[in-house]
Amino acid sequence: MPSRNPCSCNGEIPFDAGRRKVIQIGAAGFVSPWALAPSLALAKPMVGDRLVEDDAEGTPAPLRASDLRPGKPLLAFPFDAIKGEVRSDSRLNKIVLMRFAEADMNAETRARSAGGVVAFSAICTHQGCDVKTWLPKEQALVCFCHSTKFLLLEGGSVASGPALRSLPSLPLSLDGDQLVIAGPFSAPAGGTTA
Numbered sequence: 001m002p003s004r005n006p007c008s009c010n011g012e013i014p015f016d017a018g019r020r021k022v023i024q025i026g027a028a029g030f031v032s033p034w035a036l037a038p039s040l041a042l043a044k045p046m047v048g049d050r051l052v053e054d055d056a057e058g059t060p061a062p063l064r065a066s067d068l069r070p071g072k073p074l075l076a077f078p079f080d081a082i083k084g085e086v087r088s089d090s091r092l093n094k095i096v097l098m099r100f101a102e103a104d105m106n107a108e109t110r111a112r113s114a115g116g117v118v119a120f121s122a123i124c125t126h127q128g129c130d131v132k133t134w135l136p137k138e139q140a141l142v143c144f145c146h147s148t149k150f151l152l153l154e155g156g157s158v159a160s161g162p163a164l165r166s167l168p169s170l171p172l173s174l175d176g177d178q179l180v181i182a183g184p185f186s187a188p189a190g191g192t193t194a
């Protein structure tokens with residue numbers, strides 16, 4: 001499954017929905033691509049969805065908490081296990097998973113985690129690049145487009161860089177050891193003009 005990183009995005013929010021679209025947006029305004037493309041609403045992560053690796057081939061295998069290694073981000077998409085469908089039509093559904101010691105999380109993050117695993121939108125809230133590189137010394141996830149650093153242990157808040165919003169978080173639960181989506185994103189996924 002292709003993973004493109006749309007970093008040449010001055011004043012634009014790029015996203016894929018089967019075909020690539022680029023939405024021009026006005027100054028300082030957040031635009032929800034969901035609102036602009038209502039047909040994508042059904043593709044949003046749903047409560048009860050499992051998670052599968054973003055580049056999984058063949059029959060998707062729902063991820064387990066034990067599949068995550070501390071310090072190793074893993075990109076995933078929601079998976080409707082009943083229909084056998086991966087919700088990958090929109091890159092706004094891309095999720096970054098990480099596993100931590102629960103004692104290291106703040107209360108907000110711990111409450112939305114399951115089995116020590118946290119889930120956040122993998123789409124930078126600045127201009128929409130993928131966010132997937134962990135900086136162990138800084139305990140932050142960095143977006144290499146313009147170097148925003150997000151603190152996943154502190155609810156995805158911005159530590160530094162041009163992004164103005166935290167990474168939206170996605171609450172998880174467990175079914176056995178399988179990771180299950182327990183609610184919607186805490187805020188719309190996607191980029192914001194700065």
Ligand code: FES
Pocket residue numbers: 124125126127128129143144145146147148161162163
């Ligand atoms: S897109 Fe600019 S910091 Fe991520």
